[in-house]
Amino acid sequence: MKKKVIVISNFHEEISISRSNMASNYFLSRKFDTTTLYSSFSHSLKKNRYLKNKNCVSISTISYKSSLSLKRIFSYFIFTFNVYRYLRNVKADIIYLNLPPNILALAVFLNRDKKSKIIIDILDLWPESYPNDSALKKIVFLVLGIIPKQIRKHAIKNSDFCITESELFYNQLKLKNKANSKIIYLKKFQKTQPLFSEVSKDFSIVYLGNIGEIYDFDSLFKIIKGVEKSRSIHLHIIGLGPMSDWFFERLKKNNIKYTNHGATFDEEVKNEILSSCWFGFNGYKQSTEVALSYKSIDYLSSGVPLLNSAKEDTFKIVSQNNIGFNFDCGNLDNLIESLSITSKNDIIEMKRKAYQVFCDKFSGESYYDEMDSVIEHVYN
Numbered sequence: 001m002k003k004k005v006i007v008i009s010n011f012h013e014e015i016s017i018s019r020s021n022m023a024s025n026y027f028l029s030r031k032f033d034t035t036t037l038y039s040s041f042s043h044s045l046k047k048n049r050y051l052k053n054k055n056c057v058s059i060s061t062i063s064y065k066s067s068l069s070l071k072r073i074f075s076y077f078i079f080t081f082n083v084y085r086y087l088r089n090v091k092a093d094i095i096y097l098n099l100p101p102n103i104l105a106l107a108v109f110l111n112r113d114k115k116s117k118i119i120i121d122i123l124d125l126w127p128e129s130y131p132n133d134s135a136l137k138k139i140v141f142l143v144l145g146i147i148p149k150q151i152r153k154h155a156i157k158n159s160d161f162c163i164t165e166s167e168l169f170y171n172q173l174k175l176k177n178k179a180n181s182k183i184i185y186l187k188k189f190q191k192t193q194p195l196f197s198e199v200s201k202d203f204s205i206v207y208l209g210n211i212g213e214i215y216d217f218d219s220l221f222k223i224i225k226g227v228e229k230s231r232s233i234h235l236h237i238i239g240l241g242p243m244s245d246w247f248f249e250r251l252k253k254n255n256i257k258y259t260n261h262g263a264t265f266d267e268e269v270k271n272e273i274l275s276s277c278w279f280g281f282n283g284y285k286q287s288t289e290v291a292l293s294y295k296s297i298d299y300l301s302s303g304v305p306l307l308n309s310a311k312e313d314t315f316k317i318v319s320q321n322n323i324g325f326n327f328d329c330g331n332l333d334n335l336i337e338s339l340s341i342t343s344k345n346d347i348i349e350m351k352r353k354a355y356q357v358f359c360d361k362f363s364g365e366s367y368y369d370e371m372d373s374v375i376e377h378v379y380n
Contacts, residue, residue, distance in 0.1 A: 002033040006090070008108070009098035010079055011123070012038035014051055015265045016188050017294050019123055019165070020098050022364065024055065026371050032094070037086060039079050043067075044210065045263060046240065059083055066242045067212045076101040087111040094119065094378070097155075100126040102148040105155035117378045120159040121184075122152075122169055125289050160378050168291030168312035180377060182370070185313075186297045189364035192268065194275040194303035196351050199344065203227065204234045206277040206304065208270070209295040211241030216283040216309060217250070219329045223307065224256050226336035232257075236277055238270060239263050274302035278347045279324060279339075282308040286329060290314075297362050303355035305347070307335070317361070323354040 005027045009020030016022075020036060027034040036056045041063045042049050050058055061079040064071040084107035087095075096119045097108055108118060126148060156162050156173065162181040164170045175181040205224065211217075220235075227233050235251070235258040251258050261273055274280070280299030284290050291313040299306055305324035308314050318324050327335045 002031060003093040004091070005032040005034045005094045005096065006087070006092040007034065007036040007096045007098075008083060008104065009036070010039045010076065010101055010104065011043050011098065012036060012056075013042065013044060013265065014053060014056075016190070016267060016364070017186070017298055019121060019186065020096075022187060022189075022367055023096050023121070023371070026368055027094075027096070028055065029368065030372075030375075035090075037083055039075075041075060046242075057086070059086065067210070076103055080104050080107045083107040084111060092116055094375075096121065098123055099152060099155065100124055100148070102126060102152040102155070105151050109155065109158065117160040118155075118158070119161045119163065119374065119378065120155050121163040121165075122156075122173070123165055125169055125172065161374050163374065166291035166313045168289070172289075182374060184367065184370050184374075185362055186292055186294060187362055187364045187367040188297050188301050188358075190301040190358070192271050194271065194351065194355055196275075196303060196348050196355075198276055199278065199347055199351065200234070200276045201344070202232045202234060203339070203342075204236060204277045205279050205281055205307065206236040206238065206274055206299075207281045208238045208274070208298055209293075211237075211239055211244045211247050213243065214284055214288045214290070216285050216329055217243075217247060219283050219309070219327070219332060220281050221250060221254055221256065222332055223327075223336060223339070225254060226332065227339045228256075230340040234258065236273055237261060238273060270298065271302050274299065274304050277304055278342070279307045280304040282306045282310055282314065283327070283329070284309055297358070300354050300358035300362060303351040303358075305350040305354050317357060321353055321357050323350055323357055 007020055007024045012018060012020040014021055024034055024036045034055055037059050038056055040048055040058045040060050048063060059079055059082045061075045064075050080103050087107060088111055091113050094117045095108055099120060099122050163184050165186050167183055170183045224233055235256055237258060238261045240263045264270060282293060282296045290310045293310060296306060296314055306318050307324055308318050308326050315326050318326050325335050325338060
């Protein structure tokens with residue numbers, strides 16, 4: 001009889017870069033009876049949706065516009081409660097749970113069957129990942145973060161296996177002493193190899209993803225205006241978010257040349273835009289704890305070098321492999337100077353290296369082998 005697996009993720013999308021989607025496809029490929037529980041509201045697209053995949057079950061919740069709002073938190077509570085109700089009536093051999101939201105662990109552990117194996121996959125540190133750039137925010141997040149942190153701590157301690165997507169998260173959660181734990185980097189299956197010869201003639205930067213609070217767009221504007229003094233520059237945007245109006249108003253106010261491609265999950269469309277660009281912007285506010293982002297894997301999968309301020313994992317990868325530039329928002333002069341003299345030949349070489357790094361570290365093929373070892377550990 002097939003083992004029953006339930007994959008649970010508030011942020012599930014049927015795209016190659018989605019961690020829960022990759023997990024679901026893995027379990028299906030290994031012939032498990034697999035069901036994926038996902039939110040009726042897409043955080044990425046900021047709209048309600050229904051997936052036609054027969055292996056997916058929509059869990060009702062409410063929509064929200066702002067990533068920092070009480071309505072978003074309330075949406076998590078509703079999603080968690082409805083997952084709890086679902087699990088009361090369905091038993092599983094394996095529950096694969098993406099965190100955050102950390103409260104979601106309550107729905108799983110309050111319904112835990114003694115025979116069930118629970119695998120926790122931590123995609124982000126919440127509330128640590130949100131930028132606390134003022135004394136008031138630090139106090140608020142310190143107080144509000146006590147309960148989510150304790151829930152996460154309990155979930156990790158009582159899980160049968162814990163996965164993190166980066167070395168930074170692994171170290172901060174002190175998992176080195178937990179035998180049943182592992183770092184599995186973000187992975188992606190890339191069908192199309194980038195054509196490096198199609199890079200744009202003029203200098204270009206692309207920003208991919210959510211236009212939201214945690215990203216350092218002020219540095220992006222300063223970089224563009226600085227490089228603009230010595231060469232023509234064009235910005236490409238693939239995405240949307242709660243700060244879209246502010247973002248595009250600032251672009252117009254600063255007379256920055258840009259093309260807004262909107263949000264898309266079409267891999268061919270994304271790859272075509274990304275492949276032509278010189279650099280991908282991966283900049284975060286200083287107080288944000290991010291080590292490895294979905295957007296950075298998307299950039300590398302299309303052979304796009306990074307302009308990066310993320311810490312730890314991505315910082316090391318960029319510096320060790322010469323696939324772009326790391327920067328500090330407090331000192332952009334050296335970066336601007338380097339970008340001002342970077343040639344198209346330099347970029348083509350960086351792009352080849354960027355794609356090679358993707359193939360070596362983040363290609364989806366290795367994910368299945370790593371998950372095989374997790375399942376073997378869980379049942380031995």
